[in-house]
Amino acid sequence: MHLPCRPADSNKSTFGSVLNIAGSVHFRGAAYLSTVSALRVGAGYATLAAIPPVIDAVAAKLSEAIFLPLPQDGATISRDAVFTLSSQIKSGTICSFGCGISALQNASVNLSETTDELLNIFIQKRTPLVLDADGLNLLAKSPISFRFGNRCVMTPHPMELARLLHTDVEQIQKNRLDAAREASKKYEAIVLLKGHRTVIALGEHGEINETGNSALAKAGSGDCLTGVIAGLLAQKMEPFDAAVLGAHIHGLAGEMASKDFSEYGVLASDLPSYIARIIRDLK
Ligand SMILES: NC(=O)C1=CN([C@@H]2O[C@H](COP(=O)(O)OP(=O)(O)OC[C@H]3O[C@@H](n4cnc5c(N)ncnc54)[C@H](OP(=O)(O)O)[C@@H]3O)[C@@H](O)[C@H]2O)[C@@H](O)CC1
Numbered sequence: 001m002h003l004p005c006r007p008a009d010s011n012k013s014t015f016g017s018v019l020n021i022a023g024s025v026h027f028r029g030a031a032y033l034s035t036v037s038a039l040r041v042g043a044g045y046a047t048l049a050a051i052p053p054v055i056d057a058v059a060a061k062l063s064e065a066i067f068l069p070l071p072q073d074g075a076t077i078s079r080d081a082v083f084t085l086s087s088q089i090k091s092g093t094i095c096s097f098g099c100g101i102s103a104l105q106n107a108s109v110n111l112s113e114t115t116d117e118l119l120n121i122f123i124q125k126r127t128p129l130v131l132d133a134d135g136l137n138l139l140a141k142s143p144i145s146f147r148f149g150n151r152c153v154m155t156p157h158p159m160e161l162a163r164l165l166h167t168d169v170e171q172i173q174k175n176r177l178d179a180a181r182e183a184s185k186k187y188e189a190i191v192l193l194k195g196h197r198t199v200i201a202l203g204e205h206g207e208i209n210e211t212g213n214s215a216l217a218k219a220g221s222g223d224c225l226t227g228v229i230a231g232l233l234a235q236k237m238e239p240f241d242a243a244v245l246g247a248h249i250h251g252l253a254g255e256m257a258s259k260d261f262s263e264y265g266v267l268a269s270d271l272p273s274y275i276a277r278i279i280r281d282l283k
C-alpha cells in the first residue's frame with residue numbers, strides 16, 4: 001500500500017481538509033491530538049469544530065488549526081451545533097466525530113439526539129467519516145439502525161465494540177476478526193477494532209495490523225489514530241486503505257517513539273511528530 005502522492009505542483013487544497021468535531025470540558029486533549037495528527041499525516045487543512053473552552057485550549061498549542069466554534073450545553077456541544085455544522089458539511093467533506101465529545105451522564109441532555117441528527121447528515125451528504133470514542137458510544141445507544149454505505153471508518157476499542165454489538169469484552173476478544181466483521185455488516189462500515197494486533201474488517205474481508213507496542217496503551221493514543229485516518233481520507237485514500245495504512249503508521253510511530261522514551265514513557269502527544277518521521281522513512 002502506498003502513501004498518498006505529493007505532487008510538486010500542489011497547494012494546501014490539493015491535500016484536502018478535515019472537519020474534526022471533538023472535545024468537551026472533560027476531554028480537551030482528545031481534540032488536540034486528533035487535529036494535530038491529521039495535519040502531521042499530510043492533510044492540507046484541519047478545522048476543529050468544538051465548544052469555546054476546547055478551542056481555547058487547542059489554540060494555545062496548535063497554531064495551524066482552523067476553528068469552528070460550536071454552541072455549548074453543559075460540558076459539550078448543544079443541539080444547536082447541528083445547524084452550525086449542517087451548513088459547513090458539504091457533499092464529500094471529510095469528517096471525524098467523537099473524540100472526547102463526552103457521553104458522560106448529564107454532559108448534555110440532548111447529546112444523543114444531536115448525535116443522531118449529525119449521523120443522518122453525514123449519511124445524507126455522503127461524507128467520508130471517522131467515527132470514534134463517544135461517537136461510537138452514542139451510536140450504540142441510538143434507536144436508529146444507521147448504515148454508512150462503507151464510507152465510514154469506525155474505530156472502536158473492545159469495550160466500545162462490545163457496546164455496539166450488545167455483548168461483552170470477553171466475547172469480542174475471543175474472535176476479534178469475526179466481531180469486527182459482524183459490526184462491519186451491521187453498520188455497512190469499515191470497522192477497525194483496536195488493541196494489540198488491531199484488525200480491520202469490511203464485510204467478510206479482514207486484515208490484521210502487526211505494528212505497535214505497549215507504548216500505545218496510554219490515554220490519547222487512539223485519538224491520534226483517528227486524526228491519522230481522517231488525514232489520509234482527506235488525501236483521497238479509499239476508507240479501507242486509509243484504515244489499514246493509518247493503523248500501520250500509528251503502530252510504527254509508537255515503536256519509534258518507544259526507542260527514545262521507552263514503552264513506559266511515551267506520551268500520546270509524542271506520537272504526532274513520530275508519525276511524521278515514520279512517513280519520512282516509508283517514503
Ligand atoms: N486526554 C484526553 O482528552 C483523552 C480523552 N479520552 C476520551 O475519554 C472518553 C472515554 O474513553 P475511554 O476509552 O477512556 O473509556 P471507555 O469507553 O469507558 O473504555 C475504557 C475501558 O475499555 C476497555 N478497553 C480499552 N481498550 C481495551 C483493549 N485494548 N482491550 C480490552 N479492553 C479495553 C477497558 O476495560 P477494562 O480492561 O478496564 O475492563 C477500559 O477500562 C472518550 O470520549 C475518549 O475520547 C480518551 O481518549 C483518553 C484521553
Ligand SMILES: Nc1ncnc2c1ncn2[C@@H]1O[C@H](COP(=O)(O)OP(=O)(O)O)[C@@H](O)[C@H]1O
Binds near residue numbers: 196198217218
Ligand atoms: N499493547 C498494545 N499493542 C499495540 N497497540 C496498542 C496496544 N495498546 C493500545 N494500542 C493501540 O493504541 C490505541 C489506543 O486507543 P484507545 O483505546 O481508543 O485509547 P484512547 O481512547 O485513550 O485514545 C489503539 O490504536 C490501539 O490499537
